[in-house]
Amino acid sequence: MTAVPIGWFLILGSLLFSIGALGVLIRRNVIIIFMSIELMLNAVNFVFVAFARQLHSLDGQVMVFFVMTVAAAEAAVGLAIIISVFRNRETVNADEFNLLRW
Amino acid sequence: MLYRMINPPEISWIAILPVLLLSATAMLTMVADLWTDGPDREGLGWIGLVGLMATAIAAVALWNTKLTSFAGAVVVDRYGLFFTLLFCVAAGLTLLMSMSYLEQTDIRTGDYYSLILFSTVGMVVMATAADLIVVFLGLEVMSIAAYALAGIWRSQVRSNEAALKYFLLGAFATGFLLFGIALLYGVAGTTTLTGIAQTASGATAEQRTLLIAGMALMIVGFGFKVAAVPFHAWAPDVYEGAPTSVTALMAVGVKSAAFAAFARIFMHTLAVMSPDWSAVLWVLAVLTMTVGNVTALLQRNIKRMLAYSSIAHAGYLLVGMVAGGELGGSAILFYLLAYTLMTLGAFSVVIALGRRGQPNENLEDYAGAGFRSPFLGMAMSIFMLSLAGIPPFGGFVGKFYIFSAAVKSGYIGLTVIGVMNSLISVYYYVGVLVRMYMTDGGVEITQPSSRPYLFATLVVAVAGTIALGLFPSTLFEVARQSFLALG
Numbered sequence: 001m002t003a004v005p006i007g008w009f010l011i012l013g014s015l016l017f018s019i020g021a022l023g024v025l026i027r028r029n030v031i032i033i034f035m036s037i038e039l040m041l042n043a044v045n046f047v048f049v050a051f052a053r054q055l056h057s058l059d060g061q062v063m064v065f066f067v068m069t070v071a072a073a074e075a076a077v078g079l080a081i082i083i084s085v086f087r088n089r090e091t092v093n094a095d096e097f098n099l100l101r102w
Numbered sequence: 103m104l105y106r107m108i109n110p111p112e113i114s115w116i117a118i119l120p121v122l123l124l125s126a127t128a129m130l131t132m133v134a135d136l137w138t139d140g141p142d143r144e145g146l147g148w149i150g151l152v153g154l155m156a157t158a159i160a161a162v163a164l165w166n167t168k169l170t171s172f173a174g175a176v177v178v179d180r181y182g183l184f185f186t187l188l189f190c191v192a193a194g195l196t197l198l199m200s201m202s203y204l205e206q207t208d209i210r211t212g213d214y215y216s217l218i219l220f221s222t223v224g225m226v227v228m229a230t231a232a233d234l235i236v237v238f239l240g241l242e243v244m245s246i247a248a249y250a251l252a253g254i255w256r257s258q259v260r261s262n263e264a265a266l267k268y269f270l271l272g273a274f275a276t277g278f279l280l281f282g283i284a285l286l287y288g289v290a291g292t293t294t295l296t297g298i299a300q301t302a303s304g305a306t307a308e309q310r311t312l313l314i315a316g317m318a319l320m321i322v323g324f325g326f327k328v329a330a331v332p333f334h335a336w337a338p339d340v341y342e343g344a345p346t347s348v349t350a351l352m353a354v355g356v357k358s359a360a361f362a363a364f365a366r367i368f369m370h371t372l373a374v375m376s377p378d379w380s381a382v383l384w385v386l387a388v389l390t391m392t393v394g395n396v397t398a399l400l401q402r403n404i405k406r407m408l409a410y411s412s413i414a415h416a417g418y419l420l421v422g423m424v425a426g427g428e429l430g431g432s433a434i435l436f437y438l439l440a441y442t443l444m445t446l447g448a449f450s451v452v453i454a455l456g457r458r459g460q461p462n463e464n465l466e467d468y469a470g471a472g473f474r475s476p477f478l479g480m481a482m483s484i485f486m487l488s489l490a491g492i493p494p495f496g497g498f499v500g501k502f503y504i505f506s507a508a509v510k511s512g513y514i515g516l517t518v519i520g521v522m523n524s525l526i527s528v529y530y531y532v533g534v535l536v537r538m539y540m541t542d543g544g545v546e547i548t549q550p551s552s553r554p555y556l557f558a559t560l561v562v563a564v565a566g567t568i569a570l571g572l573f574p575s576t577l578f579e580v581a582r583q584s585f586l587a588l589g
Contacts, residue, residue, distance in 0.1 A: 006288075017281055020277065021274075021277070024270070024274050030266065030270070033270055037270070040274070040281075043281075044281050047281070047284040047285075048284050051284065051287055055291045057291055057292070059235075059291075060284075060287055062235070063235055063238075063284075066235055066239060067238075067280060070238070070239070070242045073242070073246055074269075077246050077249050077250050078249070081249065081250075081253050081266050081269050082266065084253060084265075085263065085266050088262055089262070
């Protein structure tokens with residue numbers, strides 16, 4: 001069995017991260033923007049796990065648990081905010097949130 | 103016999119006493135909320151104030167110690183304690199002003215007070231973190247509470263929008279910060295700051311490349327949190343839309359906490375890499391000061407103007423980071439203290455001039471206000487002159503320390519740009535005073551707020567701003583000792 005070099009993991013992680021970041025910048029539906037952010041966080045998780053395996057250290061894997069937990073808390077608050085916006089505005093399109101100049 | 107294999111880490115409960123007390127208070131307000139009623143639940147504010155007082159006392163009691171806890175993941179040194187005290191002052195004043203402000207709003211939940219306290223817990227954790235995992239946790243505890251706070255005035259569309267923008271861009275920034283942490287972990291094999299510092303001091307060329315990439319991503323993440331240009335776009339919108347007391351906490355507490363971790367990681371842990379990051383921060387500092395001040399000139403809404411002013415102040419603080427060393431670090435701590443008092447003061451004046459259903463947030467509304475309410479006029483003059491950096495107030499001394507640190511480190515060009523920016527800022531700060539004292543008209547404010555809390559906030563902020571200006575050497579010595587505790 002040949003080991004995959006760490007560089008490949010980094011490239012894949014960066015690629016996923018960039019897709020997420022691009023999604024945040026390009027997409028206009030708030031829910032999709034939020035999903036893109038989650039993709040960025042998971043790309044980071046992937047990099048953490050890859051490093052943890054390469055370094056034979058558990059710290060990276062522990063960090064992933066923290067990131068997942070925090071992302072769940074963030075999702076709860078974020079979705080609540082999106083719902084409260086939707087109640088008042090009846091839209092989740094980022095371009096229509098123009099009351100404050102974006 | 104599996105249980106024998108688990109070695110629990112050494113936990114020093116004394117070291118985390120301040121943060122324990124603060125968390126307990128936050129939970130207590132949540133529970134006490136069940137037994138309180140009435141429109142705005144002032145009592146919860148009092149519980150919070152007592153808890154913050156206890157936290158501050160615990161922090162002062164620990165002043166002469168340097169303890170670590172959780173296997174070195176948390177370090178309670180003077181640097182952390184200085185910030186703990188700063189956050190106690192900031193949160194305490196925010197609670198005081200909220201107890202008056204909430205009667206202008208439709209915020210009728212006790213959660214408001216708990217969220218402010220939980221956000222403060224996050225700030226304290228960030229300031230005492232010695233491990234990147236803990237930095238991240240503190241940041242998120244602080245930010246998630248702040249997202250909810252920004253949108254807590256649920257019936258107001260502006261508050262909703264502010265929360266949404268803050269949440270999306272805050273989470274986006276967290277992604278960058280985390281990627282930076284991941285790269286630093288990959289290089290050092292550990293997330294503790296001491297481990298990273300060791301790796302950085304003996305880094306090979308390959309390690310340096312990854313370290314620099316990690317630092318760049320962390321600068322983006324922290325840049326968002328401190329609202330440095332070009333990562334500042336969210337700040338004016340969020341500051342304008344959020345309830346004013348929450349804006350005050352974000353402008354002061356969130357920014358200071360981000361700077362606490364930013365400065366600890368870059369000026370201490372990654373100090374050996376400073377040739378690599380200081381050039382980037384130089385550019386950020388210049389952009390932040392210039393864009394902040396020039397855009398503030400154009401603002402018609404006082405909260406938006408203060409938002410750009412807070413961006414500009416982040417620029418001055420970045421100058422302190424670029425200057426580096428003992429002087430730069432101590433200047434940052436001193437400046438944050440002065441900035442906290444004067445900014446909180448300015449936001450309390452904004453609250454004091456607002457009324458239910460009539461926020462009076464446009465600069466036109468301030469016409470003649472200086473004569474109608476002489477005390478508010480005087481307080482606002484002090485805060486504006488202090489923010490502009492005019493002696494003898496705290497803001498002047500803070501700027502003086504920052505710029506003299508920059509000159510000592512040889513950044514003459516940066517200092518010249520900073521001072522020129524300071525001059526630009528005089529125009530819009532004094533513009534507020536011109537409105538208050540030299541123009542007629544404006545909105546007749548019906549009746550003054552019935553509660554003494556705002557008055558108390560203003561008295562503390564005025565006294566602090568003047569004291570920092572008149573007796574700076576004692577506090578600068580405290581700031582210096584706090585910064586030296588890092589080494």
